[in-house]
Amino acid sequence: MKPNFTQKVTNWGNFPIVEKEMRSEDSFKKIKEFVLSHNEVIARGNGRCYGDASLGENIFSSKKLNKFISFDRINGIIECESGVLLSEVLEISVPQGYFLYVTPGTKFISIGGAIASDVHGKNHHSEGCFSEYVTEFKLMTENGDVITCSREHNTDKFWSTIGGMGLTGIILSAKFKLKNIETAYIRQESIKADNLDEIFRLFEESESWTYTVAWIDCLQKGQNIGRSILMRGEHAFRHELAENEAKSPLVLKKKFSPTVPFYFPNFVLNALTVKLFNFLYYKKQSKKEIKNFVDYETFFYPLDFVNDWNKIYGKSGFIQYQMVIPKETGKEGMKRILETIANSGNGSFLAVLKLFGENNPDAYNSFPFEGYTLALDFKVNSKLKQLVDQLDHIVQEFGGRIYLTKDSMSRSSLTDYLKNVNSSKFVSLQHKRILNNK
Numbered sequence: 001m002k003p004n005f006t007q008k009v010t011n012w013g014n015f016p017i018v019e020k021e022m023r024s025e026d027s028f029k030k031i032k033e034f035v036l037s038h039n040e041v042i043a044r045g046n047g048r049c050y051g052d053a054s055l056g057e058n059i060f061s062s063k064k065l066n067k068f069i070s071f072d073r074i075n076g077i078i079e080c081e082s083g084v085l086l087s088e089v090l091e092i093s094v095p096q097g098y099f100l101y102v103t104p105g106t107k108f109i110s111i112g113g114a115i116a117s118d119v120h121g122k123n124h125h126s127e128g129c130f131s132e133y134v135t136e137f138k139l140m141t142e143n144g145d146v147i148t149c150s151r152e153h154n155t156d157k158f159w160s161t162i163g164g165m166g167l168t169g170i171i172l173s174a175k176f177k178l179k180n181i182e183t184a185y186i187r188q189e190s191i192k193a194d195n196l197d198e199i200f201r202l203f204e205e206s207e208s209w210t211y212t213v214a215w216i217d218c219l220q221k222g223q224n225i226g227r228s229i230l231m232r233g234e235h236a237f238r239h240e241l242a243e244n245e246a247k248s249p250l251v252l253k254k255k256f257s258p259t260v261p262f263y264f265p266n267f268v269l270n271a272l273t274v275k276l277f278n279f280l281y282y283k284k285q286s287k288k289e290i291k292n293f294v295d296y297e298t299f300f301y302p303l304d305f306v307n308d309w310n311k312i313y314g315k316s317g318f319i320q321y322q323m324v325i326p327k328e329t330g331k332e333g334m335k336r337i338l339e340t341i342a343n344s345g346n347g348s349f350l351a352v353l354k355l356f357g358e359n360n361p362d363a364y365n366s367f368p369f370e371g372y373t374l375a376l377d378f379k380v381n382s383k384l385k386q387l388v389d390q391l392d393h394i395v396q397e398f399g400g401r402i403y404l405t406k407d408s409m410s411r412s413s414l415t416d417y418l419k420n421v422n423s424s425k426f427v428s429l430q431h432k433r434i435l436n437n438k
Contacts (some may be wrong), residue, residue, distance in 0.1 A: 001016045003170070005021045005022060005023050005220055006019055006021050006024055007019065007020075007021075009044075009047075009055060009059060010055075010317070011047045011048070011049050011050060011052070011053075011054060011055065012047060012048045012049065012053065013050040013051065013308060013310065013313075013317050013318050013319055013320065013380075013408065014282070014315070014316075014317030014318070014410060015316070015317030015318065015380050016052055016055070016317075016408065018052075018055050018429065020055065020056065020057055020058065020059055021038075021058045021059065022044070022058075022059040022060075022061055023058075023059070023060060023061065023062060023264050024060070024061035024062070024063050024064045025060075026066075026067075027390040028146060028172065029030050031060065031140060031170065031172070032140065032144035034058075034060060035060070035140060035142065035144055035170065035254070035259035035425065036143075036144050038057075038058040039057075039424075039425070040056055040057045040058055040425065040427040040428060041055030041056065041058050041060055041084075041170075041425055041426055041427075042054060042058070042059055042060070042166050042167075042426060042428045042429075043059075043060050043061075043062060043112060043116070043166045043170045043171065043413050043426075044060065044061050044062065044110055044166075045061075045062050045063075045082070045083060045111075045112050045113035045116075046060050046063070046083075046085060046110050046113065046417050047111060048092060048106055048108050048109045048113070048169065049109075049113065049117065049318075049343075049405045049406070050318075050319060050320040050406045050408065051319065051405070051406055051407045051408030051409075051430060052405075052407075052408050052428065052430040052433065053117075053165050053404055053405055053407070054113070054166060054428065054431055055428060055429045055430070056427055056428045057429075059428070060170055061083075062081075062082045062083035062110055062112050062170075062171075063083050064083060065081035065082050065083035065084075065112075065172060065173070065359075066080075066081060066083045066084055066085075066088075067080065067081050067084070068080045068084065068088075068092070069081070069173060071092065071093075072270060073096055074241070075177075076093075076178040076179070076180065077085050077097045077133030077135070077175060077176070077177055077178070078093065079131075079173065079174070080116075080171045080173060080174065081111075081172065082110060082111050082112030082137075082170075082171040082172055082173055082174060083110050083111075083112065083127045084110065084111050084312070085107065085108055085109065085110055085111075086106075086107040086108070086109055086110075086111070086114065087101060087107040087108055093178055094181070094184050094246055094250055094296070095250050095251060096250075097181055097182070098178035098179065098180060098181065099178060099179050099181045099235070100178065100179070101127055101130075101132065101133040101177065101178065101179050102119065102121045102123065102124075102127060102128065102132070102133065103119070103130060103300055103319075104120065104121055104128040105121075105300070105301065105302075105303065105352070106301060106303065106304055107297075107300070107301050107304055108304060111171075111174050112170075112171040112174070114130045115130065115131065115134060115161065115162060115170065115171055115174060116161070116162075116163070116164060116165055116166045116171065116188050117163065117165065117367075117404075117405040118131045118356075118365070118366040119129055119361060119405075120302070120356070120367070120368050121211075122211040122212060122213040122233075122354060123210050123211050123212075123298070124211075124354065124355070124356045124357055124359075124368055125153075125355045125356060125357035126207075126210050126357065127210065128360060129163075129359065129360070129363060129366050129368060130176075131162040131163070131167050131360070131363050132360060133176050133177040133178075134162070134174060134175070134176045135150060135151075135170050135175045135176060135177065135208075135361070136148055136149060136150035136153075136158075136171060136174070136175050137149055137150075137158075137161070137172075137174035137175070137235060138171070138172040138173045138174075138188070139154075139157060139161060139168065139169045139170065139171055139172065140169050140170040140172055140202045141168075141169045142169065142410075142423055142424070142425035142426060143156075145173065148284055149161060154280070154392055156174075156420065157169075159362050159363060159365070160365060160419065160420040160421055162363050162365060162366065163363060163364075163365030163418075163422070164418060164421045165265060165365075165404050165405070165418065165428065165430070165431070166426060166428060167418065167421035167423055167426050167428065167431060168265060168420075168423060168426065169423075169426060170323075170420050170426075175389050180339060181234070181235045181243040181250075182235070182237050182238045182249060183191045183235070183236045183237065183245070183249035183250060183251050184240060184247060184249065184250050184251065184295055184296050185236040185293050185294065185295055185296065186211070186233040186234065186235060186236060186293065186294055186295070186296055186298075186299040186300075187234050187235075187236045187240060187291075187293055188231060188232070188233040188291070188292055188293065188294050189231070189232050189233070189289065189290070189291050190229055190230070190231050190285060190289070190292075191230045191232075191288065191289045192228075192229050192282070192287075192288050192289070193214070193227065193229070193230060194227060195223060195224060195225060195226045195227070196225055196226025196331060196335055197226070197331070198226075198311060199214055199216070199226055199228045199353065200330070200372075202214075202230045203353075204356045204370075206230065206232045207355070208257070209232040209233070209234065210234050210235070211231075211232060211233040211234070211299070212230065212231070212232045212354070212355060213230075213231050213232075213352060213354050214228045214229060214230045214231070214352070214353040214354070214355050215228060215229050215231075215281065215350075215351065215352060215353075216228040216338070216351040216352070217278040217279075217351070218278070218282070218339075218341050218342065218347055218348050218351040218373070218376060219274065219275050219278055219281050219341070219342050219347045220278075220342065221339070223340060224429045225335060225338050225339065225342070226334070226335070226338060227282060227283075228282075228353065229282065229285060230384060231299075233294075233299055236293055237260055240293070240294035241293065242293075244305075245293070248406060252295050252296075252297065255297075255305070257304075257305055257306065257307050258305075258306055258307070258313040259306070259307040259308055260306060260307065260308045260309055260310075260312060261308075261311075262311065263314050263315045264311060264312050264313070264314050265310045265314065265335070266314045266315075266316065268312075268314070269312070269313060269314065271345040271347055274347035274348065274349060274378065275347060276421070277349055278347065278349075283376065298356075303350075309369070313377075313379050313380075313395040314379065315378045316379065316381070317379075317380045318377050318378060318379045318380055318405070319377070319378055319380060319384070319388075319411075320350075320375055320376065320377050320378075320406040321375070321378060321388060322374065322375035322376070322403040322406045323337075323373065323374060323391070323395045323401065323402050323403070323414075324356060324367065324368060324369060324371050324372065324373040324374060324400055324401060325371050325372055325373075325395065325399070325400040326369070326370070326371040326398065326399050326400070327355075327371045327372065328371050329399070330371050330372035331372075332398070333372075333394065333395070333398035333400065333414060334353070334372060334374060336394050336396075336398075337374065338359075339389060340390050340391060340394065341376070341387070341391075344386075344387045344390070346379075346381070346383060346384060346387050348376040348377050348378055349377060350376065350377045351373070351374065351375070351377075352375045352376075353372060353373070353374050354372070354373050354375075355371075355372055355373075356368040356370055356371055356372070356373055357370060358370045364419050365418050365419060365420075365421070367403045367405070367417075369401075369406065371400070373384055373403075375403075385408075385409060388409050388410060391410070392410050392411045392414055395414055396411075396413060400414070401414050401415070401417055402414040402415050404418075404430065408430070411437065412434040412435070412437040415434055417435050418436055
């Protein structure tokens, strides 16, 4: 009798939840058997994307592909299997004086997911996407062959897989470059902005900084719309640190990480509590500008401090809506978006604004282009689809697009920018949804 591998599967937003087959193998032979024995397959890393991009009829989980292959400590090049997490890379690389060139807002994503989503961070304007530092990867194609893809070999598969959302095959392993650091700390400046005009001016003045990001109070209206806090940073040098930190500059003390033990009841998150949180978050910084040093985990991964924080949104789950709007119309577009959110009452705890620079034209499936990107978390409720439709109209009007890694309900015209990923084998629920909505 054939074993039943069907189970309930969802990603970080707990929406949607599907009941599908999911298998995890560490043998290339067994992975090939899985691929060839199913009409539709999609790869899934650690399930930290927000939408339905890594969900499908038959899911291959890369969690057992979790081994390091090599670490060139002279040149800062790591090779590992695709299920290795960024957190695991940091554990071995930071003590050796290396850091990821590009990292998103969580360290708990897989290397395969980082390539398939071509993740970006707080430094896209200065250092681009994750793919800029990937030298090669091994890909299992729909006939079960394993090919090595790079800028010199199987170039078409290399570029179509980057940002290709798993639709070109299963990434088995990858080799990528790291950057040199002297310490595990960031020299940070936090600056309060009273409105959208001021935060856009601060972004433009901060383009020489490696890392920039802003938290926005998305429920403000009128003169206060866009009220925010800009955080900009650089990797700290050893001589800049206080005496205690300078003794072991690449080693961080272990911190206690609390865990959200259960799903919050639906009534906990509402317009009032979100408004109160945004008010307190803005007011907690009493000065206009603060300069300090923080460890890299505090700067890059503040949400990772709380385990299972997604449960705060309750069992109904949440979505993250992320768009990019061209730089020349960014301010006007973001104003319209923030006005629409404020009027809807569907506020977001997390509203993050970043500036994108020019993207590598070879990475044609990557989400970023030169402009401003805003990411917002929304609790799933009966009115959310209406808000998403309104936001989609605005994004389309201003020539923007939606990030496929976050999407679970946007219109196909904003998400249909994938090229050269046509495959009858590697199919996700997201891709089906987009195709059906055309």
